[in-house]
Structures are given as C-alpha cells and as structure tokens.
Amino acid sequence: MAQENSRLGPAEVVAAAQSDGKAHLLLACTGSVATIKIKQIILGLADYQNLSIRVILTASAAKFLTGENDEQPSLAEVRAMPNVDAVYLDEDEWGPQPWRRGANILHIELRRWASLLVIAPLSANSLAKVAGGFSDNLLTSVCRAWDTTPQADGTRKRIILAPGMNTQMYRHPVTARHLKVIEEDCGGPDGWIEVLRPISKALACGDVGDGAMVEWGVIVAGIEKRLGLTRVEGGAP
Known part of the structure; x- marks a missing residue:
C-alpha cells in the first residue's frame, strides 16, 4: 500500500491524487457479513498496477473486519492489500484538524477522485438511505454528492451496487420499492x-x-468492465 502524506488531512491527500494517471476505484462496504468478501475483491484486482483503490467502511461494516480467521481480514490487513491507498471511516470526514472555511471536504474530494464507486455489500439499511437520499455518514454523503448531470466532473461516472442481506429483508416490500426507485x-x-x-x-x-451478495468474481468483472481494465496474456495488466 502506498503511504499517504501524514502532514495533510485525508481530503487534501485525495485532492492531491486526482491526476496521478491511474484508474480510481472507490470501494465501499456497509453493514452486511459479506463485507468479509472485500479481501477477494481487492486481491482479484491485484495484478492491475495502474489502479488505485480507496476504501470506505461504514461503522457497521468495520465490525466485521476483526481478523479472526483467514476469511475475515482485519482492518490493518485491508490497508496493506495491493493497490489500496487509503481506508476511510466516518470520523475521517471531520479530522484530524478542526474544520475551517475553505478547507477540502472529504466526501466531495472522493467523488471527484473516483472513476467508479462500488458498494459491495450494500445492506438493507444503506439501500434505504441511498434510495431516500440520506447523507448521514461518509459513504452516503459521497452518494448524495455524486455528479448525476454530469456538469461538475465533466463525465457521467458509474456506481455499482451489490446488495446483500437476509432473505426476508430482501423479500420485504420496502426493499422492492427502494430497488425500483434506484433502477427506474x-x-x-x-x-x-x-x-x-x-x-x-x-x-x-x-x-x-x-x-446473498453476488459472487465476488462477478463484482471484479464489473469493475474491470467499467474501468476498462484488461489483462495481457503472458504479462502484467
């Protein structure tokens, strides 16, 4: 993992990385046990040397990353994985320096930086927030600030959602309404x-x-397609 400049705040670091010439993947996890699949997703993209990954974890998602076994990585392991340049928690939106007028704003800089946002898994709770336009944490603030026109960023960038939840949560009529709003x-x-x-x-x-969330290989394939990543036979991508 690349070492971020500790003298700068998180938002300033992201702003400085806007034009690094790499494909930028913003990978987010929310409160579903499928969060542990982040390991396979990141390792599935490890061969792409021209890829930068920044990870957002909601408070609930972070609770699944305890490093209790090989399947369940720790937060430190995620930070050290190939191409991962940073992992963000909600508190990073406001620190470490006190807020000041004119300062860079993390959720805005992450939106500008990202070539693609992937939320895998997307819990029932976070699905409801995205569908309803809530912005009460770092991830949902990025989603609400996404350039949908696209007038601010000059290009329409994609968001991939991979819901993962209990069967009865998924079959609930409210979930169907939320998905209908998003898809339509x-x-x-x-x-x-x-x-x-x-x-x-x-x-x-x-x-x-x-x-259940789709298999991690499907998510990796979607990322490769949307970012235009190609594997070169007999050599590194």
Missing part, C-alpha cells in the same frame, strides 16, 4: 447506477434463499 430513476442506459441483484444460497444466518 437512476439506472438504465441513461442512468449512472447499476444494481447487481442478490443471488440465492445458504446465508450466514443459517437461512437458505435469495438475498
């Missing part, structure tokens, strides 16, 4: 959001049914 108002060929619908499998809670 923000998706399609003229939109900016792509939803990777959950699959059916045995869930961590013991239930068997739909609601």
